[in-house]
Amino acid sequence: xxxxxxxxxxxxxVMSFSFSGCATIPTGFLKLSEDSLEKRQLQIRQYDTxxxxxxxxxxxxxxQDLGFTLADSETELGLxxxxxxADATQAGQVILAGFADILNALSGTPSNASATVDKVQxxxxxxxxxxxxxxxxTVVRITFQRIVWNxxxxxxxxxxxxxxxxxxxxxxxxxxxxxxxxxxx
Amino acid sequence: MRKFNAYFTIVILSTFIFVSGCASTQMKALDATESQxxxxxxxxxAFDSSDKKLMMQTVISTMQDLDFVIDKADLMLGSxxxxxxxxxxxxxxxVTVRPRGETQLLVRASAQYGIKQVDDAETYQDFFNALEKSxxxxxxxxx
Numbered sequence: 024x025x026x027x028x029x030x031x032x033x034x035x036x037v038m039s040f041s042f043s044g045c046a047t048i049p050t051g052f053l054k055l056s057e058d059s060l061e062k063r064q065l066q067i068r069q070y071d072t073x074x075x076x077x078x079x080x081x082x083x084x085x086x087q088d089l090g091f092t093l094a095d096s097e098t099e100l101g102l103x104x105x106x107x108x109a110d111a112t113q114a115g116q117v118i119l120a121g122f123a124d125i126l127n128a129l130s131g132t133p134s135n136a137s138a139t140v141d142k143v144q145x146x147x148x149x150x151x152x153x154x155x156x157x158x159x160x161t162v163v164r165i166t167f168q169r170i171v172w173n174x175x176x177x178x179x180x181x182x183x184x185x186x187x188x189x190x191x192x193x194x195x196x197x198x199x200x201x202x203x204x205x206x207x208x
Numbered sequence: 209m210r211k212f213n214a215y216f217t218i219v220i221l222s223t224f225i226f227v228s229g230c231a232s233t234q235m236k237a238l239d240a241t242e243s244q245x246x247x248x249x250x251x252x253x254a255f256d257s258s259d260k261k262l263m264m265q266t267v268i269s270t271m272q273d274l275d276f277v278i279d280k281a282d283l284m285l286g287s288x289x290x291x292x293x294x295x296x297x298x299x300x301x302x303v304t305v306r307p308r309g310e311t312q313l314l315v316r317a318s319a320q321y322g323i324k325q326v327d328d329a330e331t332y333q334d335f336f337n338a339l340e341k342s343x344x345x346x347x348x349x350x351x
Contacts, residue, residue, distance in 0.1 A: 048321040052294055053301075053334040055341065059273045066272070099283045100264060149278045149290075153265050164269070168277040168293060181293040183275050 065187055067164045068194045069155060070201065075101060078152050078161045081200040088196060091148060101152035111144035111171050138175040145170045146184070148193075165193055250329040252316040253336050254308055255343070260286060263305050263313050270342045274335070276301065297322045301335075315339065 070078060082103050083093060091105035120136035127134040146169045155162050167184040257263055260283075267288050268278055276290030276299075286305040291298055301319040308314045317335050319326040326332070 048324055048326055048328065048331075049294070050328055050331055051334065052292070052299060052321075053274055053319070053331050053338065055273060055338045056275075062275075063273065095280055097281045097283060100261070100268070100281050102268070102278060102281045104279060147277055147279075151265075151268055151272070151278065164272060166272055166275075166277045168291070178296075181296065181298060183277070183293060 062185070063164075065185070065190050066166055067162060068197070069160045069162050070198075071159070072161055072201075073154065073159060075152055075154060075161055077204055078163060078201065079103065081197060081204045082150050082152060082163065084204065085193070085196045085200040086148060086150075088200065089193070091146075094147070101150075103150045103152070105148050105150075107146045107148075109144050109146060111141040113141060116140045139173045139177075139179070141171050141179055142174045143172045145172075163194075163197065165190065247327065248316075250327075250332050251318050252314055253339075254312045254314055256311060257313050257343075258307065258311055260305055260307065260313060263315065264288060266342050267303050267305060267315065267339065270335075270339045271301065271303070273342070274338060294321075299326075 072078065079098055079101060083096075083105075086093065086103065086105040089107070090109070091107040093103065094106045095104040096102055117137070117140050120140045123136040124134055127136075146167060148165055148167050150163060150165045152161060152163050154160075167189060168182070169184055170181050171179045173179045255263065264281070264283065264286060268281065271278060271288065271290045274292065276292045278288060278290045280289045281287065287302060288304075289300065289302045291300050293299075299319055299321050301317060303315060303317045306314050306316075315336075317332055319331070319335075
């Protein structure tokens with residue numbers, strides 16, 4: 024009877040391994056999603072100038088203003104990539120985790136939820152600047168991504184950032200920077 | 209006793225599967241799941257255009273539409289590399305644009321999902337469909 028039990032466990036373990044080990048890649052992740060136009064509008068602004076150099080320089084300046092460091096660029100294609108490490112602590116999350124730990128400790132099952140709260144994030148911004156096809160304008164498109172680590176140094180999540188305010192703030196700062204650049208301030 | 213033997217066999221077989229399973233060897237570094245010709249044909253398309261820069265800009269905006277964040281680009285080499293996050297996995301894709309004769313451009317996309325090469329023809333077709341759509345937009349000056 025004991026042997027039977029062990030065998031069953033062994034077979035189950037092997038099965039779970041063969042399922043997870045050869046997991047297949049999902050399909051359809053290179054399909055255009057329905058909200059791609061909406062995202063486009065969030066990520067794109069047009070500026071009434073043909074001076075691409077001015078816009079690229081202003082973009083680099085703005086990224087520095089916002090605490091980013093430049094990671095890569097290809098000016099002929101109008102690409103500027105910048106990264107920034109920032110704090111990712113949320114007061115609410117920390118308090119909840121601490122509360123959970125205390126409750127668990129009181130009930131005799133110690134936990135360490137505090138170690139899993141968001142701690143640090145690395146944000147990557149990628150900007151493409153190019154001449155508008157109608158002429159007379161320059162199109163700027165930025166996309167942001169981030170990796171969030173928890174208090175014990177593990178990756179909590181990776182995501183494309185989609186908050187409209189974030190994009191709004193970037194473009195507001197860019198408009199300001201373009202003004203400053205043109206007036207040589 | 210016969211029953212015991214049967215179980216024993218199962219355990220031994222299971223152990224073999226366990227050990228060999230999806231295990232990789234050093235040769236897997238250069239391993240590809242499909243033949244070279246098959247991979248090339250599913251990853252490559254020709255377009256009737258000779259404007260490399262415009263094609264690269266279209267590739268970039270298509271990748272952005274598909275939620276990729278562009279990591280690197282090089283006009284001379286004609287390469288664009290971007291990363292897309294899918295849940296906890298990340299997809300890295302490189303697209304190269306190079307001239308084919310005087311009037312055409314060859315666009316080749318190769319993607320990796322986590323640690324695996326994407327070798328699904330349909331996935332690449334999805335990308336080229338999206339690219340075609342963008343080229344259509346470009347041609348008609350919509351965006």
